[in-house]
Amino acid sequence: MLSNKSRPVIEATLPLIGSRIGEITPIFYNRLFTAHPELLDGLFSRSNQKNGTQQQALAGSIAAFATHLVNNPGTLPEAVLARIAHKHTSLGIVEEQYPIVYEHLFAAIVEDLGDAVTAEVAEAWTEVYWLMADALVKLEKGLYAQQANDKIWTPWTLTSKEEAGTDSVTFRFAPADETPATVAAPGQFVSVRVKLTDGVRQCRQYTLSDNVTSTTERVITTKIDSGGEVSPFMHQSLQVGDVIELSNPYGDLVIDTVGAPIVIATAGIGCTPSASALANLVAAGSEREVLVLHAEQQEANWALKYQMLESVAALPNAEIRLWLEDLENKDAGTEATAGFMNLAGLELPVDAKLYLCGPLPFMRAIRSQAIDAGIPATSIHYEVFGPDLWLAA
Template sequence: MLSEKSRPVIEATLPIIGERISHITPKFYSRMFAARPELLDGLFSRANQNNGTQQQALAGSIAAFATHLVNNPGTLPEAVLARIAHKHTSLGIAPEQYQIVYEHLFAAIVDDLGEAVTPAVAEAWTEVYWLMADALIKIEKGLYAQQANDKIWTDWTLVSKTIAGVGSITFRFAPADETAVTVAKPGQFVSVRVPLLDGIRQCRQYTLSDAVTSTTERVITTKFDEGGEVSPFMHQNLNVGDTVELSNPYGDLTIDTSGAPIVLATAGIGCTPSASALANLAAVGSDRQVLVLHAEATEDAWALKEQMRESIAALPNADLKLWLEDITAKADDTEATEGYMSLAGLDLPADARLYLCGPLAFMRAVRSQAIDAGIPATHIHYEVFGPDLWLAA
């Protein structure tokens, strides 16, 4: 809970901090990496630093947390914290690293705002920071304790590498040692850590894309990202028999195999959590009502097309609706609508749970349509690949 002493200070300074935070966070990262360059080796993503998304995500999370404390005294934004904590634990963030962030973040704030950072302002924002940090540390401790082992990274061997649509590849890994394996949940992700050609290790989170109940394999499907570093390395340099490091499974967007009807709305490579959920539903013989909505540029770019269709065919109450931007090259037996996904005219169950995954603009548009169609905002869940820019916005 934010103290009564700090609350008016935060309320008064939140507008200027909120306005300047997007300028402060680049200074913070520059300072921190200059002092601690080792943090770029296997922890922070250079690609996300270069394109600015990590800075935007940090700025958004700080502003969202402080705003919640002002508007909702006595509570914490649990959903925001859980999403951050799952990403942190998949990278092995440790409690002592929060002090490093604090030191360089507040130096960046002072550098940017100068004399406006009075002792009272510094004290109040320090309280906000440690409220957030302590809450995350507590959640992360619990997440680590839920795993079947106490290791951040374990070795996995690539056993197959197959094309999964234009520009996408499915990688199947088997454990490389006897470390106990955590059973994942549909919708969860693992971090992959690989050594790049310059010797620096880089990480990326990938959603598990097939049935997840096995402890003998991990399956991910990745799309080649020209602006990234991990997917190009995996697509071009990782071969069957090679070993990479995987984290334990994390992610707060999990899809159960029973309960209310679900609507899975995805676009592009965002189909991976949907594919995993469908595979698990099929594996347990679920009779749950499932509506699968997918949007793609072209049919041949649809990663996991055959896997998803097989799962849908095995489910007695599952239906598929497909949208293609370019419908001219679709197969004769493929039913699709030309253009972008639209919920207009669809029969959406009133009590449905909607799961979104895809580009941010796509998810925002579909979420708005779903709310207009009567699905409560509390029943709509989303997954973002990489830094959460929805929160930042």
């Protein structure tokens, strides 16, 4: 825990560091990749560096961790650390890389803040960094130990590639070697690593969208991101029979088959964890009370429509509500509400747990509505595709 010596220093300098962290992190990444350009091959995302989201996520995680240490002495922000640890392990981050990050991060802090970084300030923030790093290393070692193998990446063969709504595709993979595969949990993701035309490998996390407990198949459904590199390659260049690398399954947004009632609210391609959870509930013969809420711009965009509707129909205590911005082009038999999703007027199950996945503005709005409706913040869980900009905010 943060020492009594460092706490007042962190408390005094947190506003300054917090106000400058957005400028510090780009300097950090420039230093890091200048010294270690190999990290852009198969570890860091070039597109997330280009659009700035990775810098924002790193800044947010550091600020959130330091703020927690100041405001909650004697504890660690477990939810923040778990989310980061799952992303790290899906990419193969190891303990030996933390000193490298420390070296270039603190050089960036000194470059930006200059004489404001006294020996006392440097010592206090060094303590914060290593408290965070040591906590993450411990969590990550535990996550690695839970896997059925000791490999970061294993080869998988594409066996099927099918359209799944406008601009979305479902990919099915089978193991390409004899490496034991880990059983996934509904809501978890895998990292995908592909070699692009310039020879550089790039990674992206995708939620498993079906058949999650299988060890002989991995299924993901992706929507093409025109600003990215991995999804365009997969949609346009990856063919049945090709072999790519997948990580073991990770992710802390896991939806169990038993327990309190659940509300799953999604928008767009955020439906993937919902679809996998519903399929898993059906396979388990679950009688859990489930309310599925989904929003789309138009019905044709709904990537996993039929899978989700079939699952809801097969569950004895499940129902689904749909919101469409464009009602004119919906199917004749589809029941939907016009406009954006709104929880007002819905009878939410008592003691419900709420799971959110979709664009950040959508999740923020629904979270606020859920709290207004009486769902405690501690019962609301979310998944962000890509760098966690909610935390950064």
